[in-house]
Amino acid sequence: MKIATWNVNSLKVRLPQALDWLAANRPDALCLQELKLEDRAFPVAELEAAGYHAVFTGQKTYNGVAILSPAPIDEAGVVRNIPGFEDAQRRLIAATIGGVRVVCGYFPNGQAVGSDKFDYKLRWLAALTDWLREELKTHARLVLAGDFNIAPEDRDAHPDWKDEIHVSEPERAAFRALQGLGLVDAFRLFEQPERSFSWWDYRMLAFRRNFGLRIDHLLVSPALRDACRSCVVDKAPRRLERPSDHAPVVLELET
Template identity: 70%
Template structure:
């Protein structure tokens, strides 16, 4: 299985990029974030014509998540059960025996803000739900835009903003890995300053001033077949790109 995550930052704007990328990379499963459109506006015909089934949880203007799969998706779950949330942030499905959870984690805005408190509350609810999900599904993938750089090496040394790298956020990330989830990217050697997000401002991509905030976390049974995990930076060089690059993991 070739599985990827990509925050497209507007499915409508990035659809040509997505379709070209799907044709080139031929992933089996893709989790998308920041669709920024309602379900009715999702370009289903184009994506299905590219060879994918899809399930979505859309929202006008903001948020929105989707799972694309070459094979059928079962037991679809939208958002975190028991957590009242008007924001479209989580979608899960079972694909060929693997429980795939795609998520767009809250940004948090600034440490100490109301949005930061929501982020931590949301993370607690996600962790509690995933504990039960992992018990039911030994093969589970949690992937998406986490809006957390878990270690110092996941942020440019000159990153001065507390958000994304604060101690509470990193503790919440550690709570997720404490469930028995492993960061697939860190199973392999990568160059220093390897990131997945670069701001549109200040020539950040050209300067490689970024963060690694897009992750693929996997349970122990999937580690046995994990053969690669990379960031595909090629999409970030396109005209009108997403500010995120896809992360790809290969199993088998």
Template identity: 65%
Template sequence: MKIAAWNVNSLKVRLPHVLDWLAANQPDALCLQETKQEDKDFPAQALKEAGYETLFSGQKTYNGVAILSKVAGADVQMGIPGFADEQKRVLAATIGDVRVVCVYVPNGQSVDSDKYQYKLQWLQALTEWLRGELVKYPRLALLGDYNIAPEDGDVHDPKAWEGQVLCSDAERAAYAGLIGLGMRDAFRLFPQEEKLFSWWDYRMAAFRRNMGLRIDHILLSDALAQHCTSCWIDTAPRKLERPSDHAPVIAEIACD
């Protein structure tokens, strides 16, 4: 099973890129973040013609998540149960025998902002919900834009980012809390080159200079991690005209 996560930073703008990527890579499931579309505008028909069933939870201008899959998803959950939130950031469904959870974690803006506190509260609620989900669904994958670089090795300039949003101790502790549920970072299951990132700012020629962060992740429950055969970041879409500022991250899991 091939699964992937991609923050497309507007599906309306990036739909041609997504369709081309689906055709070339043929994932079994692709989780999208920042679709930035109301549900009435979601391009379900175009994706169906490409061979993909769709689940989506969106809003105008901001946020929005979607799961594209070759087989229809079941047991759909939108949002974190018990956590009141108007922002569309979580979508879960069972694809085959795998529970796929697509997340767009809040950015947090700055460590001294209310949005940062919201981010930490949101992550705490996500962690508590997933604790129960892992009991119900031992084969669970958590994919998306986490807006957290877990370690200094995931940052192009750790000193410059020290204590800043995306790299703060509290955010990294929250990420560690997800790992503590019994999850594994698929990317770190394998030897990787240094300075491999999934996001680069549009400014300062950041992509060309590889001034990036690895903030897009696939976490796998132990039952899936032990069958994961590869995980990588595909930077090719970031080189296209009018790209998203994120690149897809992909993991392959061998069937039992």
């Protein structure tokens, strides 16, 4: 089973690239973030023509998440946004794909440590952790995928990264709290090249210089840890013309 996560930074702009990537890789589940479009504008027909079903929740200009699968998705099991957490921003969707509970999240950026947006980020993370604690009781086989906007360790950020956001201790503590539920960073189950990143700024030739962060993750529940066969960053879409600033991260499970 192949599960991937990709912040496309506007599905309208990146749709041709997404369709090409689906055709070349044929994932069983693709989690998308930053759709930046309303539900009525979601490209259902184009994806169906490519052989993919979709569940999604979006909003104009900002945020938005989706899960795509070649298998039909049972709408009855779909959750949109964190239950019990009042939030106008569309940042989370969950569905069951092939017996695996797939949770797709676009975690808040936080803007700057100490800001109101940073406080929102920490509250959102705490609510997510509380909900997942309950979700794991009924879904032992679970994958949490998405743009976390957190580089969990020093090796997940370029050594010259000077900004506190994405690497601050409160953010990393929140990441560790998710791991405290038993969730495992699938990428780190395997030997990886040094300075493996998934996001590079559009500015300052960052991608060419590999000045980036690893902020896109797939965390797996204990029941899936031994099923993990590989987890890699696919840099190819980042090399395209007008790319997303993120690259897909792909997890292969033996299920």
